[in-house]
Every structure is written in structure tokens, then in C-alpha cells.
Amino acid sequence: xxxxxxxxxxxxxxxxxxxxxxxxxxxxxxxxxxxxxxxxxxxxxxxxxxxxxxxxxxxxxxxxxxxxxxxxxxxxxxxxxxxxxxxxxxxxxxxxxxxxxxxxxxxxxxxxxxxxxxxxxxxxxxxxxxx
Amino acid sequence: xxxxxxxxxxxxxxxxxxxxxxxxxxxxxxxxxxxxxxxxxxxxxxxxxxxxxxxxxxxxxxxxxxxxxxxxxxxxxxxxxxxxxxxxxxxxxxxxxxxxxxxxxxxxxxxxxxxxxxxxxxxxxxxxxxxxxxxxxxxxxxxxxxxxxxxxxxxxxxxxxxxxxxxxxxxxxxxxxxxxxxxxxxxxxxxxxxxxxxxxxxxxxxxxxxxxxxxxxxxxxxxxxxxxxxxxxxxxxxxxxxxxxxxxxxxxxxxxxxxxxxxxxxxxxxxxxxxxxxxxxxxxxxxxxxxxxxxxxxxxxxxxxxxxxxxxxxxxxxxxxxxxxxxxxxxxxxxxxxxxxxxxxxxxxxxxxxxxxxxxxxxxxxxxxxxxxxxxxxxxxxxxxxxxxxxx
Numbered sequence: 001x002x003x004x005x006x007x008x009x010x011x012x013x014x015x016x017x018x019x020x021x022x023x024x025x026x027x028x029x030x031x032x033x034x035x036x037x038x039x040x041x042x043x044x045x046x047x048x049x050x051x052x053x054x055x056x057x058x059x060x061x062x063x064x065x066x067x068x069x070x071x072x073x074x075x076x077x078x079x080x081x082x083x084x085x086x087x088x089x090x091x092x093x094x095x096x097x098x099x100x101x102x103x104x105x106x107x108x109x110x111x112x113x114x115x116x117x118x119x120x121x122x123x124x125x126x127x128x129x130x131x
Numbered sequence: 132x133x134x135x136x137x138x139x140x141x142x143x144x145x146x147x148x149x150x151x152x153x154x155x156x157x158x159x160x161x162x163x164x165x166x167x168x169x170x171x172x173x174x175x176x177x178x179x180x181x182x183x184x185x186x187x188x189x190x191x192x193x194x195x196x197x198x199x200x201x202x203x204x205x206x207x208x209x210x211x212x213x214x215x216x217x218x219x220x221x222x223x224x225x226x227x228x229x230x231x232x233x234x235x236x237x238x239x240x241x242x243x244x245x246x247x248x249x250x251x252x253x254x255x256x257x258x259x260x261x262x263x264x265x266x267x268x269x270x271x272x273x274x275x276x277x278x279x280x281x282x283x284x285x286x287x288x289x290x291x292x293x294x295x296x297x298x299x300x301x302x303x304x305x306x307x308x309x310x311x312x313x314x315x316x317x318x319x320x321x322x323x324x325x326x327x328x329x330x331x332x333x334x335x336x337x338x339x340x341x342x343x344x345x346x347x348x349x350x351x352x353x354x355x356x357x358x359x360x361x362x363x364x365x366x367x368x369x370x371x372x373x374x375x376x377x378x379x380x381x382x383x384x385x386x387x388x389x390x391x392x393x394x395x396x397x398x399x400x401x402x403x404x405x406x407x408x409x410x411x412x413x414x415x416x417x418x419x420x421x422x423x424x425x426x427x428x429x430x431x432x433x434x435x436x437x438x439x440x441x442x443x444x445x446x447x448x449x450x451x452x453x454x455x456x457x458x459x460x461x462x463x464x465x466x467x468x469x470x471x472x473x474x475x476x477x478x479x480x481x482x483x484x485x486x487x488x489x490x491x492x493x494x495x496x497x498x499x500x501x502x503x504x505x506x507x508x509x510x511x512x513x514x515x516x517x518x519x520x521x522x523x
Contacts, residue, residue, distance in 0.1 A: 037383075047178045063286070063288045090385055
């Protein structure tokens, strides 16, 4: 195993790092583009392996929906797509606003939420940003 | 566009079509719905099951579906295509089948589908649950999007944000589909539907209400493809395949580059290039309307209007009966039938219209149609351009 390679597949590595409370994305040493979701080769230029880097965590809401759910099952919740400033997109949710208050164009910041040992990337609307 | 592909234009024709069990078909399995449709389509083509030597089929559940279908129908196909790219599969099966007919590999291709997802005990809910294990999407599932509706809702939110598209304009699509369904005895939902009914319906995943979402029905559909020469000797008026192309750019909605531009831009461009025609030459559009936003996206991406202008394009009943463009004349997936995958029904409706078999909803002497399939979460797109003998 070389130092540039992780001892597991990209998916397991990403999750194990998340479970430790850290959010990493990938970066291609050849074409210099960031990559998300995690994978074994660069979808832009085909190079491998990719490096793991910590994003700034800052992003912008690209698309948004409120998934309707019965109150007894926990009520409505937000699902959105966020574009990180590094140029990658991921599905997530904005956690510190009511579902209906999440807006396209809103600036958000990533946070790793660990529940029963399992890490998940969620976002909070940045202070003072009303989009 | 290669010369070889262009030479395939009009080389094959749809000689038979059939549906069975559209709506609710309690007591039927997927396979039984498929088999009844298949037998009826082969009979419609003036052929016997023993004439079928090509088979195209796909299933939302069984991964090796072509094998039990061949077994059940008792055929030994020399050509098999079971490519499964969701609801567009049965339109995407066209071009490879045309090549197989052209090469002489086979002489009559049966394309068939059946699903009892509405009444089966292992229905849509169970299929969605099992897909989490069989077809995992680990970067989306933890956020619990209600798929597929939430993916289309995200696309709708972006279209509204970028172009000012309104929920009222989305509702126009559902209202037009229902108006067509009212003219189609096969349609599952035929009661009148108003824009306010759509706007006030129970929300599923904003901005989509339950009336912005397709039906969950049972149903089977099948068609038979033969060479253009052979079609002339068969009883039904042949409907020629003038162009077909397929494009896949992603699987997960989070991987879609621009949620307002689908790969129908590519499948449409290629299919129209093969046909030597464009959107303005089409007498109708049968578009895979799993959700109201689909129709808007495909009207734009196939060239019926400019990007961002489909909301205005569909206003005031423009795609309903008597409107400027006939869209989804059977009532579509929104009001006619949607048994898991709708694509084959869009194509069958185009054929029925081009043959003059559409009853009360029949268009006046149409010669051209586009039938467009979509699969996954705006993930796969396949466009077919069809025409009567006058277009050859």
C-alpha cells in the first residue's frame, strides 16, 4: 500500500473520517479539480489516485425541497443540494432553519453531525445571510 | 451523425402495439400483464408468437428479466436487449433493435413490459425499500429524500429560481394531461381537474403536490418492430422509426450538472438529426411526464421552446386538447397510466395517433411524432422520432 492510497475504498475511508467528526473531499493532482462524491478515479480526467483534502466548508444552496412527513413521524424536513466553494455539489440539509425558510442562494457552512458513531455532513445557514 | 446511422432512418417500422390492464389489474402478476400485452401486440402485427426472434424487455425488480420472459413466452430469441435505464428503456431499445433487423440477426423484435406495482403485495414501497440495499446511493439516502419525487422537486425549485417558473404553470401541465385523459377510456383518472385543484392538493415534496406527481398504476405494454420492407406486407399501417438516440449523464440527482438542463438536449439533437427533422416539424409530443416539471424540461430540451420559456409555453391550456401543441394525448403518466416505468406507453400512444386509432382524442391526420422517455431521477433520456409513410 503506497502512502497516497488509503487502506480501504474511497467510500469506507470517507465514512470512517466522517465518523471521527471530520469532512474530507477529494482533489485531483492531475487536473486540479475537486471531486465529490468520493471515488477511486477522477471523473474529470480519469487520473488516480485522488488526494483527500479538507474543504473550507462554505457553500451555497443550489436547489431546495421540503419533504412532507406526518407530524407523528417527525414532521416536514429540508433536503437541499449545496455547492461547496471548492466547486463540488452534495445532497444535504440545512439544520438551523425551519424547512420552509431554506432558500436557493443562501450561504451555508458545513458541520459534521455524529449520531450513534455515524458521521453525516449537514449545513447551517451562515449568520446574517438571509439570502 | 454518421452516414450509417442516417441510413437507418425509416429502415424499421412498428407493426403492432398493445396495452393490457392499465389502471388496476388485481390478481395479475408483472409477467401476466406483460404476456397479455405481448400476445395482443404480436396479434395486432398480424404475426404469431413463433415469428418473434428478437426480445427487448426490462424490469424494475428482476435483474435477469429477459430470461424468465423468454421462458414464459416460449420463444428462443436470436437477439436480446435487456438494457435497464429506467423508464426510458423501451424507447432506448429501438436503435439497437433497428441495427439487429438491418444486419439480419433477427426479423421481428418484441419490446414488452408489465408491472403490477399498484395492486401487487410487493409494490412500490417495498421496491423502494429493497433498492436501498440492491442499488445503494450512500451519499443521498442518509438525508431521506423521498425518491423519486424529491429529486424532481429539486429540479423544479431550480427552474423556478432561474426562470421565474410558477407552480401555476406546473399545474397547467397536470390540467392539460387530465383534459386529454377525459377523452381516453383507458385513462385511470378522468375526472375534471383545475389549476386550483393542483395548487391545493396535498404537498409531497415542495414545490410538487400529489397532482404534480404521476400515478401509481398497474399496466402492461408491448410493440413489435420489423423491417420497413416486411411492414408493408403486414395488416396495420406501419409507423416508421425516423430517429432514435439515448443519453445518460448521471444517476443521482446530486450529480446532475445543471438541474434545468437534461440529457434530452443530446438525445433529442441526435434523434432529430437522424430523422432530418426538428421539433417544429412534429405534429405531437408524447413526453415522459413522471412529474409536471418533466414536461417543461423536455419541451425546452427537445426544442419546442427556448430554455426557461416552457412555463409560458404551456399557459392557457396550450398543450391540452385544441391547444397549440398536442402533448401526452393519452393523459400521460400524470392521468393515464404509470406502472413504475411509463416510456413504452408514450411510444404506443404516438403509434396509435399516427395510425388514426386514438378514438375521441384522435388528432387530425398527424404524420410525425416525438416520443420521449426518461428514467431514474432525470438520469436517462431517450428520444424517438416517428412518422407515417408520408415522411419517408
